[in-house]
Amino acid sequence: MIKVGIVGGTGYTGVELLRLLAQHPEVELTAITSRTEAGMPVAEMFPSLRGRVALKFTTPDEAKLNECDVVFFATPHGVAMAQAKELLANGVKVLDLAADFRLKDVKEFAKWYGMEHNCPEILAEAVYGLPEINRDAIKKARVVGLAGCYPTSVQLGLAPLLSPKSTGGKHLIDGTHIISDSKSGTSGAGRKAEIGTLLSEASDNFKAYSVKGHRHLPEIEQGLKAIAGHDQIGLTFVPHLTPMIRGIHSTLYVRLTEAGKDVDYQKLYENFYKDEPFVDVMPAGSHPETRSVRGSNGIRIAIHRPGGGDTLVILVVEDNLVKGASGQGVQCMNLMFGLPETTGLTQIAVSP
Amino acid sequence: MIKVGIVGGTGYTGVELLRLLAQHPEVELTAITSRTEAGMPVAEMFPSLRGRVALKFTTPDEAKLNECDVVFFATPHGVAMAQAKELLANGVKVLDLAADFRLKDVKEFAKWYGMEHNCPEILAEAVYGLPEINRDAIKKARVVGLAGCYPTSVQLGLAPLLSPKSTGGKHLIDGTHIISDSKSGTSGAGRKAEIGTLLSEASDNFKAYSVKGHRHLPEIEQGLKAIAGHDQIGLTFVPHLTPMIRGIHSTLYVRLTEAGKDVDYQKLYENFYKDEPFVDVMPAGSHPETRSVRGSNGIRIAIHRPGGGDTLVILVVEDNLVKGASGQGVQCMNLMFGLPETTGLTQIAVSP
Amino acid sequence: MIKVGIVGGTGYTGVELLRLLAQHPEVELTAITSRTEAGMPVAEMFPSLRGRVALKFTTPDEAKLNECDVVFFATPHGVAMAQAKELLANGVKVLDLAADFRLKDVKEFAKWYGMEHNCPEILAEAVYGLPEINRDAIKKARVVGLAGCYPTSVQLGLAPLLSPKSTGGKHLIDGTHIISDSKSGTSGAGRKAEIGTLLSEASDNFKAYSVKGHRHLPEIEQGLKAIAGHDQIGLTFVPHLTPMIRGIHSTLYVRLTEAGKDVDYQKLYENFYKDEPFVDVMPAGSHPETRSVRGSNGIRIAIHRPGGGDTLVILVVEDNLVKGASGQGVQCMNLMFGLPETTGLTQIAVSP
């Protein structure tokens, strides 16, 4: 059994980790920390866990995280980088659901997250947690910075068009003018007391936000460059808030180059993802719905080429709390500990 | 492995059965029938099942239901009673999610469902599918008429107040003037093209319906009488439609008799349900939320006595598609086949 | 033109007042105060008012409220009672949307609102703002404590059963065991940053709250006693949160006395409300929906007597921000200034 600790379990990614890990056959939940809630049974805050998770929140000191095999950080940005060093020194692996180990460039990190990175040496060894792209590196990693929710959908939606494995090195699309029009449910904003995501404000409403520049933009661009193996990547990324709890739908628009005009993209995608347990390339003409992955670790993709023109439209759906966060964390953990990748992740979507 | 057939799999209880049974370790899904959709892969209608259920819908003839060990009817009222006889004759057990085997009085059935009961001899042997009340009978049953969604919440909410096991035969409440103010999500109305449950009509809206008399009223009264062991039971039952997909919340009001005034109801309930795996009596003062059971087979109950007066308020939540329908069906199936009752029903609620 | 000031305009009752008053033909909006937002144009916080309300938030000092004809308090409890005296001394009328002038018993006020009442002499003269019950007193009032949202629905739902005008002094119902099962949209919780009313928490969910005792309970009981003209009134009041923005649905249960068994309640209600412009007694058998009053000052009522028994079920819907708050405030203002009662309140519900 893998001894698992969770730092910061009072948010949505925390409770989702608990839901998944409590049903994971190879995991022993050892500790979950919260400074503010220490002493409270987890199931008192989250009644959905009554009868299933007996743990109480503890202070970090009581938690004896150094005795865990792996620690998940479901914390605000900046926490994992402060604690990772000691954990690693004690042989504990680290999985961060926040952004501390995503951006490789510490200047970019400082610019987008408003704080200095205080642990660049570990950042250097950290592996980006997106298994479909990075599987081998994750298997050997001591510390993984899990991909963000939006970035997961955009990168997996575009990888077959950019990866030399798939394209044979040809530039099929104009990578400098990619558009990602992404829509997220409100759980992506976290379990925080804020007026903007009250039901009275966000229900029966739709809006874009952060059009000027969202933190996930540099992460996506870094990822796409790594996938493509070159730097000619430019993204216009517009996130929107849609009145639902879970789910991300990214609608991706790319323009084909001359070299890309005669490719069968349905086949290209099916081929690229044919061995992936969590990626479903849907039949041509499909419109994936976010509810088809609600509560599951799946990601579904459909490819369209309206009117046979030179614009390709890729539709991608995921559950932002599962494949976009906690499920992806468990998937990476499985890889890091040599377990079958789908262990504990076989939930079927709850739909309707 | 238990060979399971499903008749009428295109509704919400059908797809929910598939979600649960596809993850059940002792079940082999053998056939699912739909006259209108024969030939279509189930996962084409329900993309949430892509990669998990390979079955196609078949006609009843092709389905070879007689070779199953058990057949679930997820059909409109009237279908199960037409087919049960032949299945039973072939040694196939029957679980009906509709109302064909709920009301013991065929006149009541005819009055509320608008059709004659054409199989009274099997009705006579049918067991009412509410395991917490009827466990032993279900274990031995060949045919089970599963409790309705509202009736499950109301009966389990009131059983400790009425059952002689719990009351020692005392009349703790005035059973003749029970009030059940129940609220359901729209999935209770089924997967039917109707204007009244369009999102444009039912969202951001709240209403009562069928105040004059709802089909579940006689079922609940029959059940409460059986639990109480007497006939002095009268219920005012007002169902409401609330803008959510899943979930029932029943708010029950009963007036205490003199004999009932000195009872510790929190203890009474905890004691009554202490060995039940799916019934959670919450701590005094709790307010159960429907999302705390979303997608799970749990039912949560809280007991209040406002101002210490003579009115008791019992709050009950369940997922109408799980504990109120398909999950309860699997629970009964487990009992009928000698499996541990929780087999395949350990899903934790998806929340948020 | 009536010069109107608003104290505390950053909440939902504040913006709703602005929506209504900006379209009121006899009103000149003079000032709206907010200490925290002073200087910000109102329409910047509430873009729905862009192009329609040019005011900026000001500090109370700048607002020159003493020069208004009337001041609305859309503030937390405790603010109006601190400022009413000076305004009245300057000849300014006061309408309080909070609870400062609702409960006549200062001990009850202290018990339920957790603060001493510091203005009992004005409380003594304050009129309860429920025009259908109190019209004449409101016309002459200098200070009105507007009825709460739930209390409006419950009192108007029960008045025909209790008022001697209607009953001729007979006790038609057992007034000591009234049940009000009430459901509210989330806007009733106000525009406050809180986790419990986030869309991620409150959407696709249903729950009761404050079953132990809600602040509106003493207000309703006080009101019903005044209507009935006697003290034999007892209420079990259970409020629920339903996933919608606006609307209250109260389902009221009363037991008929012998004297009440032969009454035609449909007629009784129609007769009682026949001259009321905002109260709609729907045809027998109706199920009023909250959306049928969304954004309007109407209240709709339907009366049921299931199975012809001795339990009467009354269904009441209102928009909690209009008839349950700001619209009722405008209605009272119209009365206080001798205007036709419906002035500025002729909006038709937005439905769907």
Place this chain on the structure above:
Amino acid sequence: MIKVGIVGGTGYTGVELLRLLAQHPEVELTAITSRTEAGMPVAEMFPSLRGRVALKFTTPDEAKLNECDVVFFATPHGVAMAQAKELLANGVKVLDLAADFRLKDVKEFAKWYGMEHNCPEILAEAVYGLPEINRDAIKKARVVGLAGCYPTSVQLGLAPLLSPKSTGGKHLIDGTHIISDSKSGTSGAGRKAEIGTLLSEASDNFKAYSVKGHRHLPEIEQGLKAIAGHDQIGLTFVPHLTPMIRGIHSTLYVRLTEAGKDVDYQKLYENFYKDEPFVDVMPAGSHPETRSVRGSNGIRIAIHRPGGGDTLVILVVEDNLVKGASGQGVQCMNLMFGLPETTGLTQIAVSP
């Protein structure tokens, strides 16, 4: 008073017309037809109109539409073109909310709507009902084909970039590769019994649809060409269904040409729309929300240029049933009858 008839009043655009026209000071509602509901009071089907609209549905024969001054068609496609000729011959003006008089090319109409156009001579004289673009022609029109809901948002969102009035004839953008990622609430699908828009299906869900080609695509392209005065226009249009009742949010992406790189687009838009009563160009950096126009005839636009690059992002919101349908109809009617354009259209958005 203008005598107004409505053909086909049982859908959402019909009831919205009633809401607006019942409050219009210059309108006398004369008739509303429905073959299926003839004899039923309108307010019985739409209780929000109780006490405000006394009309009953009548058959077209009884309705005496020839005696009206103007007739609105809130019908399925194909109805208006069958009846317009006779009405016009009787001096009755015609406003069609369906698509019969939108596409000027009858072949395109046949291709997208699956029926022959049987009234091409009236189509030839019909004016496209988008007042901000076509005001003068509408004033003189006998028959107006109202702009569709999506097309209104896209055309008004792009007009300042394409109209020679605004651009001085320069090509500021690459008009051949415009992207419109549009999101609509479910009321856009109409008041039709369909599974796909049930609350159980469409709530807590997000999906694209008709990516292959939506009927509004040719209408938008026709409109943009007319605005631009040239034919180099190509659009990728992807509509999405979002779980809300009302509202459209179009996110538009265009690439600037060299000639377009030094333009102040905020000013360009403000200038273009400076005299428009219903178009609100929001301050730079804004994110318009659909709720800010809920129930009103307003349209709000914000312009972004992320990172100062060559991609312009335009955000547009409208209420699909008001500015996208019935409100626009009333606006056109006002123009056709020489009334101030805002008559009867001064509702402030209901928000929250």
